Amino acid sequence: MKxxxxxxxxxxxxxxxxxxxxxxxxxxxxxxxxFVQCGVNAGLPGFGNPDSSGNWTGxxxxxxxxxxxxxxxxxxxxxFTPLSAQQRFxxxxxxxVDLLSRNTTVTLTRDTSVGLNFAPVTYYDGQGFMVNKKLGxxxxxxxxxxxxxxxxxxxxxxxxxxxxxxxxxxxxxxxxESNDEVNAAYFAGRCDVLTTDAxxxxxxxxxxxxVPDDHIILPEIISKEPLAxxxxxxxxxxxxxxxxxxxxxxxxxxxxxxxKNVDEFVNSKNPEIQRILGTSPGMGKALGLDEKWAYNVIKxxxxxxxxxxxxxxxxxxxxxxxxxxxxxxxxxxxxxxxIR
Amino acid sequence: MASKTRDTARPSAPGGVSFSLSDPxxxxxxxxxxxxxxxxAVGWFLIHNTLDNLSKRSIATGxxxxxxxxSFGIGESLIDYHPRDSYGRAFLVGxxxxxxxxxxxxxxxxVLGTLIGVARLSSNWLIAKLASTYVEIVRNIPPLLQLFxxxxxxxxxxxxxxxxxxxxxxxxLSQRGLFVPVPSADPVWGMMAFALAIAxxxxxxxxxxxxxxxxxxxxxxxxGSASLGLLVGLPLIAYIAGGAPTALDVPKLQGFxxxxxxxLTPEFFAILVGLVVYTAAFIAEVVRSGILAVNxxxxxxxxxxxxxxxxxxxxxxxxxxxxxxxxxxxxxYLNLTKNSSLALAIGYPDLVSIANTTLNQTGxxxxxxxxxxxxxxxxxxxxxxxxxxxxxxxxxxER
Numbered sequence: 001m002k003x004x005x006x007x008x009x010x011x012x013x014x015x016x017x018x019x020x021x022x023x024x025x026x027x028x029x030x031x032x033x034x035f036v037q038c039g040v041n042a043g044l045p046g047f048g049n050p051d052s053s054g055n056w057t058g059x060x061x062x063x064x065x066x067x068x069x070x071x072x073x074x075x076x077x078x079x080f081t082p083l084s085a086q087q088r089f090x091x092x093x094x095x096x097v098d099l100l101s102r103n104t105t106v107t108l109t110r111d112t113s114v115g116l117n118f119a120p121v122t123y124y125d126g127q128g129f130m131v132n133k134k135l136g137x138x139x140x141x142x143x144x145x146x147x148x149x150x151x152x153x154x155x156x157x158x159x160x161x162x163x164x165x166x167x168x169x170x171x172x173x174x175x176x177e178s179n180d181e182v183n184a185a186y187f188a189g190r191c192d193v194l195t196t197d198a199x200x201x202x203x204x205x206x207x208x209x210x211v212p213d214d215h216i217i218l219p220e221i222i223s224k225e226p227l228a229x230x231x232x233x234x235x236x237x238x239x240x241x242x243x244x245x246x247x248x249x250x251x252x253x254x255x256x257x258x259x260k261n262v263d264e265f266v267n268s269k270n271p272e273i274q275r276i277l278g279t280s281p282g283m284g285k286a287l288g289l290d291e292k293w294a295y296n297v298i299k300x301x302x303x304x305x306x307x308x309x310x311x312x313x314x315x316x317x318x319x320x321x322x323x324x325x326x327x328x329x330x331x332x333x334x335x336x337x338x339i340r
Numbered sequence: 341m342a343s344k345t346r347d348t349a350r351p352s353a354p355g356g357v358s359f360s361l362s363d364p365x366x367x368x369x370x371x372x373x374x375x376x377x378x379x380x381a382v383g384w385f386l387i388h389n390t391l392d393n394l395s396k397r398s399i400a401t402g403x404x405x406x407x408x409x410x411s412f413g414i415g416e417s418l419i420d421y422h423p424r425d426s427y428g429r430a431f432l433v434g435x436x437x438x439x440x441x442x443x444x445x446x447x448x449x450x451v452l453g454t455l456i457g458v459a460r461l462s463s464n465w466l467i468a469k470l471a472s473t474y475v476e477i478v479r480n481i482p483p484l485l486q487l488f489x490x491x492x493x494x495x496x497x498x499x500x501x502x503x504x505x506x507x508x509x510x511x512x513l514s515q516r517g518l519f520v521p522v523p524s525a526d527p528v529w530g531m532m533a534f535a536l537a538i539a540x541x542x543x544x545x546x547x548x549x550x551x552x553x554x555x556x557x558x559x560x561x562x563x564g565s566a567s568l569g570l571l572v573g574l575p576l577i578a579y580i581a582g583g584a585p586t587a588l589d590v591p592k593l594q595g596f597x598x599x600x601x602x603x604l605t606p607e608f609f610a611i612l613v614g615l616v617v618y619t620a621a622f623i624a625e626v627v628r629s630g631i632l633a634v635n636x637x638x639x640x641x642x643x644x645x646x647x648x649x650x651x652x653x654x655x656x657x658x659x660x661x662x663x664x665x666x667x668x669x670x671x672x673y674l675n676l677t678k679n680s681s682l683a684l685a686i687g688y689p690d691l692v693s694i695a696n697t698t699l700n701q702t703g704x705x706x707x708x709x710x711x712x713x714x715x716x717x718x719x720x721x722x723x724x725x726x727x728x729x730x731x732x733x734x735x736x737x738e739r
Contacts (some may be wrong), residue, residue, distance in 0.1 A: 093397060114703030135596075140472035146596040147516060150692065153539050157412045161423040164413070172597065173413040174607065175697065176687040181488075183689065188495040189515050190606060219394045233397045243512060284737050306410035 025235040026098050027288065035077040038064035039097035042086045043179060044083035045203040046312040046320070047103045056080045059311040060101040063122055063246065066301045068291040069100060070245045075300050080193060085153035086177060089114050092232050099242060101229040103197065116230040117239045118328075122244045122304075122322035123312075124333050126197035126221035127159045130205065133216055135192060140220035144169040146328055149191035152177045156196050159223040183208045197225050199312060199320055206317035218304055241287055248294040250336035251276060252303035257303040275337050283339060294339070304334060377644065390706065400636040403703045406431070412697055414689045427698050433693030435715055441611055441675040441690065442719070448616045449676060450669075453623025461629050471624065474675055478621040484682050486618055491610040491686040498606070501597060509588045510601070519591035528582030543567045590625040607688035611680065630665035631657065635696035662734050664689060670727035674720050681716075691715055 007023075030036055041048030047058040056064075065075035081097050093115055104110070105123075106118045121197075129148075130136045134308040140163070150156055152175045162170045174191055176182045183204055186194040194201065197205055198221060205212050229246065231239050253256070255273060257265050266272050274280040277295045284291035301307060312320045326332025361367050394401050406428035413423050418436045421429060473697035478486070495515055499505060504514035510521040523529070550561035591601035632658050642652040683690035692712055699708030 041583060059414070085698060089700070089703055093705070094397060109701070115399040116398040138498055144595060145599070158701065159696060161411055161413045167424060173415050173695060174687045175415065175684075175689060177684045177693075181685065181687075184492070185495055189491070189500050190495040222353060233399075 004202065004312055012280075015234055019112040022071060022339045026095075026231065026238040027235060029239060030071065030098055030143040030238070031282055033209065035079055036064060036068045036071065036099060037079045037081065037097045038067075039081050039091050039102050040064065041085045041102045041179075041188050042084065044103060044200055045204070046199065046316060046318045047262070048082070048101075059123060060103055060227075060309060062301055062307045062311065063101050064099060066244045066249060066307075067242055067245050067299050069296045069300045070241060070248075070287075070289055073292075073296045073300075075288070084179075085151060089116075092116065095232070095292060098238070099229055101233055103200070103227045104230055105225045106228050106230075107155060115233045115250065119229040119231070119239070119242045120250070120336075121226040121228045121333075122246060123199065123227040124138070125197040125199050125227050127156055127195060127223040127225055128201050128221055129218045130194045130215050131192060131218060132189075133214055137218065140218045140222065141167060141169075143171065143210065145171070145191060146192040147172040147174060148193045148195055149174050149176070149186040150195050151175075151179055151182045154196070155225065163222045167188060197227070199318065202318045202320055203268070203312075206319070224320070230330060236289055241289065244287060245337070247299060247336040248276065249301070249304040250327070250334050251339055252298045252332075253296070253305045254336060255333075257298055258306055259299055263297045266295070272338075272340065286327065350694050351513075394706075399703065401644035401707070403707055405698075405704055405707070408702075410698070410701075412701070415687070416692065418602075427702070430694050430698065431711065434689060437688070438677075438680055438683075438690045438692075438715075439719070439728070441608065441680050441683070441688070445612055445615045445619070445676050445680070446673050448612070448673070449619040449623055452616060453672075454622035454627050455625035456620060457627025457631070459626060461631060464645060465652045473620045475624050478617055479625075483614065483618045483679050484685060486616040487610060487682055487686050490614045490617075491606065494606040494610055504594070504598070510588065512591055512593075512598055514598075515596055516603070517609070517673065518596045519601045520604070521588045521590040521601045523585065524587040526582070526585045526587070528579060528585055528632070531578045531582050532575040539570045539574040542570050542574075545568070548665065563701075589690055599739055602618040607683070610686050611683045611688045614682075615676050615679055618679070622672050622675070623669065626665055626668045627661075629668075630663075631659035633659045633664040657735065663731075666727060666731045666734065670724060670731075672714065673723050673727065677719055677723065678716060681712075684692065 014200065038061075040056060042059070043049055044058070046054065048056065048060045049058050051057050052053075062078070064078050064080065068077040069075050070078070073235035083091050083097075083100075083102055088100055088102050088104065089110075091097050098293060100116070101122075103123070106121065106123075111118060129143065129238070131143075137143065142183065143164075148160060148171050150160055150173055157173070157175065166201050174185060176185060183194070184338065185191060186240050187210060194202075194204070198217060205217070207216050209215055227244055231242055252262075254268075255265075255276075257273070257276075262277070264322050266277055266279060268277075268279075271280065275283055277298075278284055278293070281291045286294050287293065290296070304312070306327060310320065312318045314321070322332060323328070324333050326334065328335040356707060361370065391401065407426055409423075410425055410427045410430040411423045414421055414430060414433055416437065419429075419431045419433060420441060454472045456474060459467050460475065462468045462471070487664050498513065498515045501516045502511045503512045504512040504516075504519075506512055512519040533548075533549045546566060547563055550563045554560055589600050591598040591603075638656055638660065639652055642656045643649075647656070680690055681692040684693040686694075695712045709719070
């Protein structure tokens with residue numbers, strides 16, 4: 001079934017020129033169309049997930065909306081396309097989506113031979129393991145011979161194999177395509193271990209586990225998984241818009257600007273704040289956007305911290321700490337390039 | 341194919357195009373050249389356009405990636421595989437897994453389908469109705485849902501691995517699959533395989549001889565029991581000659597799972613049962629239609645000659661029914677093979693699953709999909725060629 005979709009996506013690459021994916025830079029196409037086509041996760045709580053009334057929510061989803069706000073000042077000018085891990089690259093390559101914001105790990109291969117450009121990292125993650133408490137396992141080093149449930153088509157599969165090879169352990173993978181089926185197999189007891197990014201494990205434990213307290217996430221984080229939005233090669237201007245939209249949210253948090261107090265900053269004398277909020281013009285023009293692009297993004301979507309807390313923070317079922325995703329001033333890694 | 345119609349002297353239509361196009365032979369050739377030209381042009385355009393778009397987006401192309409290290413694990417494999425091996429070898433593992441499930445599936449589906457097809461024609465009301473119900477239910481539910489059903493059934497209904505069922509000593513049944521002891525490695529198994537091969541060859545010659553003798557003398561020869569004796573007896577003699585080893589490799593619970601013996605995994609079980617149950621329903625209909633296609637008079641005539649009912653079915657009805665059965669049966673075999681690509685949904689590492697993983701790691705979507713398509717094409721053509729050869733062999737020889 002999915003291979004059919006893949007083939008269709010491959011065909012879309014084939015027909016690319018015919019369907020007008022090459023009709024000019026992506027930015028022109030998006031502006032002409034009036035909405036952003038965004039590829040998101042079909043069901044990962046906290047990152048890309050439709051809520052009970054069918055609205056898309058999540059950190060990745062909010063960055064799609066932020067880009068739409070920067071362009072059109074309307075968070076609803078987005079067409080969301082739920083994509084499986086398998087479908088995401090053909091979909092972005094072929095022009096089916098303009099922006100891939102689907103908890104995708106930045107890797108060299110993807111940056112080069114897959115033909116993507118990665119925006120700044122929106123979530124620093126790492127792969128972890130979840131096991132049932134009944135097994136009495138305290139560390140990933142004790143998993144020799146375990147059966148591991150893993151989703152097809154992700155860096156997770158590779159890290160898993162690498163980790164077990166490095167530690168001279170054997171394992172038995174059960175590779176299933178849909179996230180729901182992977183989780184179902186793990187909770188039914190088909191596997192001893194569920195592995196994916198730690199944030200995903202937290203989401204699954206909070207949202208899917210019959211009894212969340214029966215499962216523990218082991219302390220070992222076995223990989224670096226910097227998750228970032230991606231665009232295709234071939235339109236640097238579009239890439240810039242996505243990139244600086246992400247930076248604007250981080251910069252706003254660094255300056256203490258939130259969606260609630262942004263209007264108080266409009267009359268600020270600080271030249272940096274004037275530049276970011278468009279009161280002293282230039283930044284918007286450079287990007288080919290309205291001068292109030294960043295103001296709109298902060299006003300509508302909030303700064304990075306607000307987006308984080310709203311979707312995955314301590315007040316959400318995922319209960320994720322800021323950790324690596326704290327600002328650099330608080331010992332984290334989030335650091336915006338200067339907007340000037 | 342230009343049809344050789346003779347040019348009847350028809351007056352060309354008023355304002356007719358050109359002299360040459362009014363000649364049907366010329367016209368036929370012209371249109372064919374035109375069609376071939378269009379096909380080639382479209383194909384060239386697509387390929388050129390694809391390569392062009394790929395290079396514009398600097399996406400790598402070519403099959404060089406098959407040599408690179410795969411570095412992902414595979415759950416079950418017929419050949420030795422390690423994440424150190426290449427993508428090419430990983431793909432081969434997938435192809436073999438597909439062939440494994442397809443071949444076993446085709447055999448089982450044929451047996452089950454034939455049974456159900458015959459059962460639908462049974463004079464026993466209950467058996468006929470049960471078979472009809474089976475066919476109607478199974479045929480009308482999408483195969484993917486059936487796979488999910490079987491997979492859930494296995495993983496939900498089996499006990500956890502630490503409380504594995506142990507019906508007979510050495511056999512363990514749990515969520516990790518069915519573990520069965522196998523005889524430990526010993527040179528005797530090779531000898532037995534050799535003996536079996538000799539037995540097969542002997543049976544072929546014996547049958548020819550028996551047939552010739554029957555045609556010469558009219559004496560039937562008990563070919564069935566003699567063949568069975570050969571096929572069982574020769575390997576058995578080899579086994580005893582080899583010292584009759586009885587050492588078993590018994591599965592033992594070690595840490596998270598059983599080690600040793602052979603395992604039937606829940607994934608393989610689910611895909612196999614799902615495909616067999618689904619395809620058998622279609623095969624049942626094919627078999628039923630084939631048998632119904634043979635005139636009842638044939639059976640009556642056979643009975644009038646005093647041939648018993650088993651022989652009637654084997655020598656009179658089935659040879660005629662097979663001519664109707666074999667062509668649609670071929671497409672059911674193809675369907676079963678192609679449906680095995682649903683395996684990814686329940687975690688059986690078939691060729692689609694592994695090719696998908698590969699193309700996700702490497703980003704070579706077009707090459708990956710081309711390899712999947714190519715492999716299925718080769719397998720399907722293989723099945724078709726074999727079945728067509730078989731169909732020719734059993735076709736009625738007209739006298």
